Amino acid sequence: MALANDPASEIQELTQRINYLNYQYYQNSVSEVSDYDFDMMLERLQQLEHQHPELRLPNSPTQRVGGTITKSFKTVFHKYPMLSLSNTYSEEDLREFDKRVRKIVGDEVEYVCEQKFDGVAISLTYENGEFxxxxxxxxxxxxDDITANVRTIRDIPLQVHGNDLPESFEVRGEVFLPLQVFEQLNAEREEAGEQLLANPRNAASGTLKQQDSAIVASRRLGCFSYGFMSSSSPFDTHSESLQAIQKWGFKVSDTWRKCSxxxxxxxxxxxxxxxxxxLPIATDGVVVKVNSYALQEELGYTSKSPRWAIAYKYPAMSAVSRLLEIQYQIGRTGAVTPVAIMEPVLLAGTVVKRASVHNANEIQRLDLRLGDIVHVEKGGEIIPKITGVDFSKRPADSMPIIYPTHCPACGSELVRAEGEANFYCPNEEGCAPQIQAKLEHFISRKAMNIDELGPKTIEQLYRAGFVHNVxxxxxxxxxxLVNLERxxxxSANNILNSLEKSKQTPYDRVLFALGIRYVGSTVAKKLAEHFTDIEALRGAMFEELIAVNEIGERIAQSIIQYFSRPEHQELVERLKAAGLQFKSENTAPEMESNKLEGKTFVISGVFESVSRDELQRxxxxxxxxxxxxxxxxxxYLVAGDKMGPSKLEKANKLGITILSEGEFLGMVN
Incomplete structure (x- = not known):
């Protein structure tokens, strides 16, 4: 390792070493060093890059964790157009495609078949092996140029090494959200009282357009690479290129096959x-490509698609069933969600008897009635949902479904906030499903991670009257504990030890575990970074809350409302007394100068080159x-784009100096 007084060499060596270890771990499933040693190397690199930002290399592994804020994505022109494929749903069309190909290039044709993954197409450009x-x-x-966000995806190498590597080349791929991650993300959104994502593809697309690359990193996107393009290609066939880019470090799905x-x-x-x-990712068909690059060139293109490739789409996965009843589930936020119970039906390889109806508006839109024959599909081939009704088979005496006015569990009158689709049970302290759901959320992996406790034990403790809140x-x-069944x-000692261990859980996860509506794990991290202890957070005014990056009015109002309730204040005090962490370990920013000593600033609006958090730092x-x-x-008022007009008017009225982003940065640089 380089000497400590030579940061450039040390940064270069650490970057190369960590990238190599990442390749071994993610591509070859080999761990050459302990997690501790790896973390120490990464921490040292982050420290050096913070001290010498001008020395950070473009392929630095620290880019994987994100942190770059992009307020707008610049437009880039593709060197090689990203054309769409012609689609077919029939064997006859595939045979006709084969006839057209052989008519032009002869009968000696070999094809490559690949799964058509339901994700977001992406172009990756490399110069001298560097992304x-x-x-x-x-x-x-x-x-759109989304380079900062792409750097966080671990399936995409930041530096490529290999034989016959062209000076410049492009790899095409499909970015996706693994089904398991999608389900976890939706579970977290449901817990936070947020609208669920429709399907993995939309979730992946939305994630790639996030302004904060740290959020992109937290979503754990994947990418399957499926195409190689270069003005001086070293390969004769598509299959050769797939094998080569896999050796170079790109993730290539092993589902492809050469077909004669x-x-x-x-x-x-x-x-x-x-x-x-x-498969761990949604697919909707198969892509068929002519294998030979020479034959691809001979076949050429139409104005919209290549003549050497075609996509076969599987029929939509749908089924029909009879609606038997609507059950109403109450979540930890009190949201009442209708669930359709149907006669069991086979759909996409699994037996389905429950489907999402979302809310009262959806029941009304579909005009659902008990006994209806309904069409069921899988949204993104994961979540079954009712998409329509066969009105021709509706019983003559059918009656519309009347949405309940009172909670099915505790009988409290339901409320519905203006502008929201969901009804809520307000009986937070006495509604059994809400209480148990809050307890289960508190012990979950992303919250307090009390792994020895589970939903069944929580239910036993609640029914026995031992727990009513976290x-x-x-x-x-x-x-x-020992008096509980089984x-x-x-097991009792393990639970007590696990509870004791949870007292070391970091502040941001404790904040998430409280279950404040709209405060998911990412929002909790933002709040913990800005308000370094619970006292600062619960005493924060509305203006202070919305000044935090990614915190909008709805989240701010929810936080204020939560801490205004005496029972929540008492709950936090009890958790503090129990020894939970309600203070961030983040230290104050290192002092760089006293240029702004004695000066006060208000930050408002959206900024191009830095985030509001960074401006505050x-x-x-x-x-x-x-x-x-x-x-x-x-x-001073530091004014960005889209700042509130009332603030601008008040600053002008009081004669406050208003600084643009550039003017402010000029003061400190």
Whole structure:
């Protein structure tokens, strides 16, 4: 390792070493060093890059965790157009495609079949083996530059090494959200009282357009690479290029296959019609490509698509069933969600008897009635949902479904906030499903991670009267536990040890575990970074809350409402007394100068080159102070795009100096 007084060499060596270890771990499943040693190397690299930002290399592994804020994505033109494929749903069309190909290039044709993954097409550009640009498909001619977000995807190498590597080349791929991650993400959104994502493809697309690359990193996107393009290609066939880019470090799905004829292509399609449901990503068909690059060139293109490729789409996965009843589930936020119970039906390889109806508006829109014959599909081939009704088979005496006015569990009158689709049960302290759901959320992996407790034990504790809220968990005794059904002494001790261990859980996860509506794990991290202890957060004014990056009015109002309730204040005090972490370990920014000493700043609006969090850090690190409201004593208003007109008007009225983003940065640089 380089000497500590030579940061450039040390940064270069650490970057190369960590990238190599990442390749071994993610591509070859080999761990050459312990997690601790790896973390220490990464921490040292982050420290050096913070001290010497000008020395950070473009392929630095620290880019994987994100942190770059992009307020707008610039447009880039594709060197090689990203054309769409012609689609077919029939064997006859595939055979006709084969005839057209052989008519032009002869009968010696070999095909490659690949799964058509339901994700987002992406273009990856490399110069001298180094990743330099990631772009969306856009309209096929030009797309959005999302390089900062792409760097966080671990399936995409930042540095490529290999034989016969062209000086410049492009790899095409499909970015996707794994089904398991999608389900976890929706579960978290449901817990936070947020609208569920429709399907993995939309979730992946939305994630790639996030302004904060740290959020992109947290979503754990994947990418299957499926195409190689270069002005001086070292390969003769598409299959050779797939094998090569896999050796170079790109993730290539092992589901592709060379096929010697159209009959073997059809065999592949038939084989994967059901088998595809076993994959960790949604698929909707098969892409068939002529293998030879020379023959691809001879076949050429139409104005919209290549003549050497075609996409076979599997029929939409749908079924019909009879609606038997509507059940109503109450979540931890009190949201009442209708669930359709149907006669069991086979759909996409699984037996389905429950389907989402979302809310009262959806029941009304579909005009659902008990006994209806309904059409059921899988949204993104994961979540069954009712998409329509066969009105021709509706019983003559059918009656509309009347949405309940009172909670099915506790009888409290339901409420519905203006502008919201969901009804809520307000009986937070006495509605059993809400209480149990809050307890289950508190112990979950992303929250307090109390792994020895589970939903069944939580239900037992609640029914026995031992716990009514999350603070009660830390008052549980050994005697109470061993008296539960099927609970031995060892299990009881394990639970008590797990509860004790949870007291070291970081502040941001404790904040998430509280279950404040709209405060998911990402929002909790943002809040913990800005308000370094619970006292600062629960005393924060509305203006202070919305000044935090990614915190909008709805979240701010929810936080204020939560801490205004005496029972929540008491709950936090009990958890503090139990020893939980309600203070961030983040230290104050390192002082860089006293240029802004004695100056106060209000930050408002959206900024191009830096985030609001970063602006606050800069102000504090140069001796200044950030405040939330404009007064006659304020020194400066730092104004970005889309700032509130009332703030601007008040600043002008009081004669406050207004700085643009560039003017402010000029003060400290």
């Amino acid at each position: 330099v640009q990631g772009a969306t498909r856009g309209d096929g001619t030009r797309g 004829s159209i009959d073997t292509v059809l065999d592949y399609i038939n084989e994967w019609e059901q088998k595809r449901h076993e 603070a009660d968990l830390y008052d549980i005794t050994f005697e109470q 609970m031995g002494e060892k 800069i102000i504090v690190s140069h001796g200044g102070k950030v405040v939330s409201s404009i007064s006659a004593k304020l020194s």
